[in-house]
Amino acid sequence: MTAVPQLDYQHGFAGHHQTEAEAGALPKRQNSPQHAPLGLYAEQHSGSAFTEPREVNRRSWSYRIRPSVAHTAFRERPERIGWESAPLAGGITSPNRLRWNPPPVPAAGVDFLDGIRTFATCGDVAQRTGVGIHWYTASASMTDRYMVDADGELLIVPQTGPLLVLTEFGRLTVSPGEFAVVNRGVRFRVELIGSHAAGYVLENYGATLTLPELGPIGANGLADARHFRYPVAWYEDREEPVELWQRFGGRWWSVELDHSPLDIVAWHGNHAAYVFDLDDFCPLNTALWDHPDPSVFTVLTSPGPRPGQPNMDFAVFGDRWVVAEDTYRPPHFHRNQMSEFMGLVRGSHDSKAEGFVPGGASLHNQWSAHGADRETFDLATGADLAPQKLTGSLPFMFETRLALSVTDTAMGAGHRQPDYDSSWTGIERRFRR
Known part of the structure; x- marks a missing residue:
């Protein structure tokens, strides 16, 4: 190389x-001298x-x-x-969860x-x-x-x-x-x-x-x-x-x-x-239980017209310690006013067992329900909650307050995964009285 x-x-x-x-x-003094150097x-x-x-x-x-x-x-x-x-x-503004393999x-x-x-x-x-x-x-x-x-x-x-x-x-x-x-x-x-x-x-x-x-x-x-x-x-x-x-x-x-x-x-x-x-980003995390919202991983932001509703946030989820006790540690099941586009530079995402690979992408538009797939959920709920360092992975997120319209090119791409919804197939009823 x-x-x-x-x-x-x-x-x-x-x-x-x-x-x-x-x-x-x-020039040492004037910005626009009569004769520039x-x-x-x-x-x-x-x-x-x-x-x-x-x-x-x-x-x-x-x-x-x-x-x-x-x-x-x-x-x-x-x-x-x-x-x-x-x-x-053209294109479509869709509530459906979407995911792509690398091009x-x-x-x-x-x-x-x-x-x-x-x-x-x-x-x-x-x-x-x-x-x-x-x-x-x-x-x-x-x-x-x-x-x-x-x-x-x-x-x-x-x-x-x-x-x-x-x-x-x-x-x-x-x-x-x-x-x-x-x-x-x-x-x-x-x-x-x-x-x-x-x-x-x-x-x-x-x-x-x-x-x-x-x-x-x-x-x-x-x-x-x-x-x-x-x-x-x-x-x-x-x-x-x-x-x-x-x-x-x-x-x-x-x-x-x-x-x-x-x-x-x-x-x-x-x-x-x-x-x-x-690697120079200094992540922050919980020191006891629960975990902060992904906004705490924001690297840069483009402010929007209302405080707290950005035109766009760029967030990154790199190497970090996870130490929360009595806490479900992967990103929890979630519906959100913001639209979330995820990419993956290397490694894996801590809420996806497979299917989301480096070079791929996913889109969860406003209020689209998302979260861990079944395999990740089962592993996380049965895990020994000792301090753990997440390493070797670099997912990132482009988040915006507006709904994203997907192009016809992206919807018709051969590397789009048409069965992304199957990630949540088989999630069982767990309710007990």
Whole structure:
């Protein structure tokens, strides 16, 4: 397997970073001096409205070889490939429990963009609410093609194979067990490190992802800001024909450029891209009996219009101790106002004996009853409740307050499990008077 490149990073979530790939490229005082250093062009990237509160304001100043305005008109792409946006033209919003096996390995020559297929969406991309949930499979690097999502920020969760994500603001490597976020409107391309790659993509149409409030937890726990890694400045000085694909208004548009759009030589700010190693997440759990709700495993959140009802939460269930006494330890039988999409990077899920495998996925829409299958229930109710450490497993959840509509592609996929409901067949009446 090809070695993962060792890159330099800056640390700190949404902090004000500053970096230059060439000495003297970053102005020391003014953001837009009359003459930017080294003959570069100053350009601001505003990831939020100008007057949003400081704690949620996102913006970066860049100093680049050419300004982004240097292009001809975009044209709408006639092909739809596999990427769909909310609201769906087809699809179904279903109360049924759904589960998928991993998608098949793609044919040769399929890059990250061509290999994306949409599971489900909710909300309305034009109203900046809701999410799109996709999977990707790729067997080739993006070379002469770049992409940018103006509809949402992208949270990429690799399951098989590491990726090299080359962005305007620098390069990130992201491997299974990590995730990367490319902020809205940031141009990038993806190279493979190895023969093929697969994983999941969350497209967040709503409020920018941020760290959840800790409330009574206090100052420490969950994801620490210092563990988020932002790229240092890096650029392509490449003058040859390339293509830029832009997601805008739920459609793909493209334009031909005579240069690479990744030509930022220096930048400062907090609107860029970042990566996080999920082994750095500090989980919290019960110290006596019962167990906390899955919200305590939230890594990042996109706040919704009502407190406590997020547009989207990203939660992870990695290695942790389970010590509760007199408690049913797997996730309990449950019906929920929130919609839950589950993915699995490695290992197994502690409420599923079989059927939910790495690279697979499940969807439990609002109020869909779910929980342990019969085998897991029987094992859990008969288990010796000694302290136990759960290791080697990495399930995660995309949770949203909105009902998810499943695409026709996902419903008709050959790797969807049509008999998922059979997981609960044979649960017996146990009531005794």
